[in-house]
Amino acid sequence: MQNCQNGGRRRRSSGVETKLSHPKNLPLYLPYLPTTKQEEGKNFGRVRILLNQRYCLGMMSSIKFLWMLVVCMTVSYTLSEAESQKLSAYEVLLEYGFPVGLLPKGALGYSLNRETGEFAVYFDKTCSFEVEGYTLSYKPTITGVISPGRLYQLKGVSVKVFILWLSIGEVILKDGHVQFSVGIASADFTVDNFYESPQCGCGFDCNHLRLYGDVSSS
Numbered sequence: 001m002q003n004c005q006n007g008g009r010r011r012r013s014s015g016v017e018t019k020l021s022h023p024k025n026l027p028l029y030l031p032y033l034p035t036t037k038q039e040e041g042k043n044f045g046r047v048r049i050l051l052n053q054r055y056c057l058g059m060m061s062s063i064k065f066l067w068m069l070v071v072c073m074t075v076s077y078t079l080s081e082a083e084s085q086k087l088s089a090y091e092v093l094l095e096y097g098f099p100v101g102l103l104p105k106g107a108l109g110y111s112l113n114r115e116t117g118e119f120a121v122y123f124d125k126t127c128s129f130e131v132e133g134y135t136l137s138y139k140p141t142i143t144g145v146i147s148p149g150r151l152y153q154l155k156g157v158s159v160k161v162f163i164l165w166l167s168i169g170e171v172i173l174k175d176g177h178v179q180f181s182v183g184i185a186s187a188d189f190t191v192d193n194f195y196e197s198p199q200c201g202c203g204f205d206c207n208h209l210r211l212y213g214d215v216s217s218s
Helices: 037-086 089-095 206-210
Strands: 002-005 008-013 016-021 109-112 118-122 127-131 134-147 150-161 164-167 170-174 177-182 185-190
Touching: 089 109, 150 177
Parallel strands: none
Antiparallel strands: 002 008, 008 016, 109 118, 118 134, 127 134, 134 150, 150 164, 150 170, 170 177, 177 185
């Protein structure tokens, strides 16, 4: 037996009348408690569905994050490669501290792995010229590893010493000198000899040869 009066609720239980008061015009919310096992099962099912939904949303967020990370890395790598290709082979030499004259004129292109330093430079043919009494020869493809002030594991560059052709395996820039290493032997040249790229055939002295009409390339 219930009676509402003055915004309150009267409940009669065990002969004792109690009054539950609450502010006017506000509903009184009581927590819902399942009364049967069937209702408990329904609630458990709802919780499980909610957890599954949250798990799926979390997985989707992780996948989206990984996808964005892969895209960003790909774009960064592509931009880095594009930036590298904007530079000429001679500009890359300058970037690592070398004079451009270490490469003769006529480089068609190059490839460079900036992480490992491995590179390759391409010419259309073999190029030979003289530097201070030594004859240098560059094959159509030059490979090696580049780092600041050092070129090593070189292949495709050789120097003629007397009657022998010896492969140059390393070039080091140190104290204003360029050092060419051939096995256990080496030869030093001042860096100002390489401020300009030599030309195949006449090397650094093409102007002198042009006076006599004797300019050739090989």
